[in-house]
Amino acid sequence: MSLPHAILTALLEKPSSGLELARRFDKSIGYFWSATHQQIYRELGKLEQAGLIRALPAAAPARGQKKEYEVLPAGRAALTAWVAEAGDPRPVREPLLLRMRAAAVVGTAGLAEELRRHLELHRRQLAEYRAIEERDFPPERDSEEDRLRHAVLRGGIGLETFWTEWLTETLAVVGEREED
């Protein structure tokens, strides 16, 4: 039940149309909860029906025509409640770790290359996060909101840092004996 709340958050930050939301999910919020435009349109429909958001323009709602949504008080209340809700961390689901296990049984052929590719991807993501950090969180900006959002970004940075370190380490274990 996270997607509706992700959308409510995004809409509170700035009222948007479905497509705008989809684009914003490709960065920022989407770094921690990605969604396709389909999911977003469907969920916008549900949220509207539930009375948590409403469409703005009142122009005849036709197909190829932009529809902007804003959050209603009930929506804000639902989001506030969700912040305090208990919810366990999701179990890790990373196929790469699984593949390592499989490799322990059937051999590591082709694995090192994958590890290198992943390392490159995580390095790139890490660099992107760091650029955002420099751009959006200079030392002088330090409101409550900034500190919270910065903490989220530091989460991303920490995760990518972990993966680059682990992959580097692990390549030392796997890589060498695959070269021969």
Added chain:
Amino acid sequence: MSLPHAILTALLEKPSSGLELARRFDKSIGYFWSATHQQIYRELGKLEQAGLIRALPAAAPARGQKKEYEVLPAGRAALTAWVAEAGDPRPVREPLLLRMRAAAVVGTAGLAEELRRHLELHRRQLAEYRAIEERDFPPERDSEEDRLRHAVLRGGIGLETFWTEWLTETLAVVGEREED
């Protein structure tokens, strides 16, 4: 497409019945790819039909009766191929990070308690991993398989370490101003 390969790996490590698999998924493999017994039974059926595994006992296969499976050569081949396959890392999907974002907009009421709860959970998981590490990977065990499996476990340890550190840090940001 990870579950079938997780099952193949588990079955190669040791031929098992569905329920045994389900139990083993609650530890070890399941730390990185969890699955319910339903998923497992369904997948076992598919794998059998695909000719990648087969049921052992040949006794009349009835409902409440144990059925052991073992991996066939085709299954091993499929797993070997999968190890080398390209597959991008999954995007992070952690509701807690999302809730932090939401909290930046609607306030942090109730958040600190959740952070503390998560911190406790991650500490516990970390302790469990470390215990497994001591038990299963003493310095003298150092075969190829051991090194790979140990790397996987180090992955888990690294992730839990990251979360405990991030949560501690973040509690310092959120916790203080919620006490008043």
Added chain:
DNA sequence: CACCATTTTGCAACCAGTTGCATAAGGTCC
């Protein structure tokens, strides 16, 4: 041996997320 709990397997329905495609409006180019 009738009764009951446990073990093991499984069906059915559901929810969340993905993929592929369709349709409408608006702008651009000739």
Added chain:
DNA sequence: GGACCTTATGCAACTGGTTGCAAAATGGTG
């Protein structure tokens, strides 16, 4: 103004994962 591209919304079908429940074998207890 017809052909075409982009923007925007959406339907339908599918896949992966979850939940709730049922049902057959097994094994004990009175």
